[in-house]
Amino acid sequence: MNKNIYLQIFNDYSDKIQKGQLVPGTKLPSENDITVEYGTSRETVRKALNLLAQYGYIHKVRGKGSYVLDIGRMDFPITGLISFKQMSKKFGWDTKTHVDEVKRVPANAEVARQLHIPANEPVWRVTRAREIEGERIILDKDYFLSSIVEQLSEEIASHSIYEYLEGVLQLKISYAKKEISVEEVTAEDRRLLDLHDFNHIVVVKNYVFLENTTLFQFTESRHRLDKFQFVDFARRVHGEDLP
Amino acid sequence: MNKNIYLQIFNDYSDKIQKGQLVPGTKLPSENDITVEYGTSRETVRKALNLLAQYGYIHKVRGKGSYVLDIGRMDFPITGLISFKQMSKKFGWDTKTHVDEVKRVPANAEVARQLHIPANEPVWRVTRAREIEGERIILDKDYFLSSIVEQLSEEIASHSIYEYLEGVLQLKISYAKKEISVEEVTAEDRRLLDLHDFNHIVVVKNYVFLENTTLFQFTESRHRLDKFQFVDFARRVHGEDLP
DNA sequence: AAGTGGTCTAGACCACGCG
DNA sequence: GCGTGGTCTAGACCACTTC
Incomplete structure (x- = not known):
């Protein structure tokens, strides 16, 4: 139970902040205090606090302390990878998935370019419409290298493909x-x-890589204009411009 | 010159990757090797490598090593805060700024809500159109708490307001x-x-906070549909779902 | 078994904010 | 001067990959 102390600390404090037990604007205990509280070392505490800062839960100021922010519980955190399934669960939406097609096809020029493969290389093409609260709002078009994902089915596509890829x-x-x-x-x-009379659509292109750095999936998520939102949390880098 | 060793390492390696001296797919030296190379400790090296990973320059795999990625130099890194001025300089665009208005006004209900202030509190309203390659494509509407930014002028607005805020x-x-x-x-x-016949517009709302966690600026950046792009780099968190 | 990255420790000194 | 967070060290053990 003493595994990953820094994650324990991160989870404890992010919970407290999300549940409102720690009020925005107030200060966290100092790093030394938390060190004592958990009977660990300061670097471990700092690792946890830096994670909290990265996720927008707190803000650290040298010489003063760490302050609780009020944007820790963000409305729509696409920052990071999050699947449609996780999202709808998180927000308790009434959702449905309509699978239009699950088919192994030769990659056309466009897809081949996106996936960095020769044209006509076989890929799985999965097309799914996402229905939220009664309206079909998102169109997901996934392409998987069939050299990596050998089998796929409508059955799998109607649930979570990611669960299949990672689990099975x-x-x-x-x-x-x-x-x-x-x-x-x-x-x-x-x-x-269900597009009404919109003439444009928000397109989120996603290039997904495996641990061995091979690009194995390309996804195009097409969102109806009025239902699209994206939230990001950014920190300003002083001095050097790193990126 | 021995200050911030980890930044030194980060800069050295990010430079090498950006200049192509380190080829995507190849491995970095091991953490122990880099430790020796810089005559420092391993935790310091790890700090640098984690930064590189965070920025998408490398990918670390336990038991194997750190691999160079080919997306370190991204096309359009709005992830993080980056101003119009920095952007256009970076891409060598031919740009112009048209200042429409710089005025101290009482906040209307909408703006007051965004800035978390009482209605009619005085704010600076700055409206600027951004011209890129001959077309007016972005409309920036900034609101500053006038309790913090006391003076402002067309002169300042036509250059970089951020330089003024941070510098002066x-x-x-x-x-x-x-x-x-x-x-x-x-x-x-x-x-x-110059909107042609578009009926919709991409809106980027930006809530900017100071070091003392006070919200002091709200910016609405309105981008013409066809010229908008946003790029993000995301890492998948295994195990616990942190966010 | 050897090499890799991931976590952790118990110290140290520094830069900064504040009374 | 004291308390805060930022950097750094020289070790240690663990988990994982590879041979």
């Missing part, structure tokens, strides 16, 4: 690059979504 | 919350931007 296939998904832009609505969007 | 007023901007959504075009958008 034991793939280790490690990081992703995400791009948000706006495109014109296509005939397919119109066919599969 | 010595304000310490520490973090921000960013929200991206899509709204319907307003008459003001039409008046100040």
Whole structure:
């Protein structure tokens, strides 16, 4: 039970902040106090506090202390990877998934470029419409390298593909690059979504990599304009501009 | 010159990766090797490598090593805070700023709510259109608490307000919350931007906080649909779902 | 078994804010 | 001067990969 002390500390304090037991604007105990509280070393405490700061729960000021922020419980944290399934569970939405297609096809030029593979290489194409509170709002188009994901089915696609990939296939998904832009609505969007008379659609492109740094999935999530939101938390870097 | 060794290591390696001296897919020296290379301790090296991982330069795998990624130099890194001025400089765009208004006004209900102040509290309202390559594409509407920013002028607004705030007023901007959504075009958008016949516009709302955790600025950046892009780098958290 | 990264410790000194 | 957070050290043990 003494494993990952810093995660324990992180979870304890993020819970307290989310539950309002620690009021925004107030100070956390000092690092030394927390060190004593958990009977651990200061570097371990600092690791936990830095995580809290990274997630927007607290803000640290040298010479003063760590302050509780009021944006720890964010409305829509897409920052980081989070699947549709996790999201809807988190917000208690009434959701449904409509699988339009699960098919192994040769990659067309566009997809081949996105996945960095030769054209006509076989890929799984999965097309799903997401219904939230009675309206079809999101169109997910996934492409998987079929050299890595050998089998797929409508059955799997109607649940969580990620659970299948990580649970059954034991793939280790490690990081992703995400791009948000706006495109014109296509005939397919119109066919599969409740689009009213919108002419544009928000497109979130997601390039997903495995632990061995191979790109194995490309996903295009097409969101109806009026239902799209993205929230981010950013820290300003003083002095050097790192990025 | 031996200050902030971990930043030194971070900068050295991020430079090497950006310049292509370290090829994507190859391995970095082990943490122990780098420790020797810099004559420092392993925790310091790890601090640098974790930063590199956070910025998407490398990917660490337990038992194997740290691998160079090819997405370190991203096209459009708004992740983090970056101003229009920094952006255009970075990409060498031909840009112009048109100041429409710099005025101290009583906050209306909407702005008061955003800034968490009583209605009619005085704020500076700054409205600027950004022209890129000959087209007015972005409309920036800034609101500053006038209790913190006492003076402002068209002169300042036409350059970088942030340089003024940080350089002259010595304000310490520490973090921000960013929200991206899509709204319907307003008459003001039409008046100040080259909107063609778009009916919607991408809105980036930015809540900016000072080091003492006071919210002092609210900015609404309105981007023409076809010119908007946002790129993010995300890591998957195994095991516990932290956020 | 050897090498890798992940966690942790018990100290140390420094930079900063405040009374 | 004291308390705060920021950096750093020289070790230790563990989990994982590879041979």
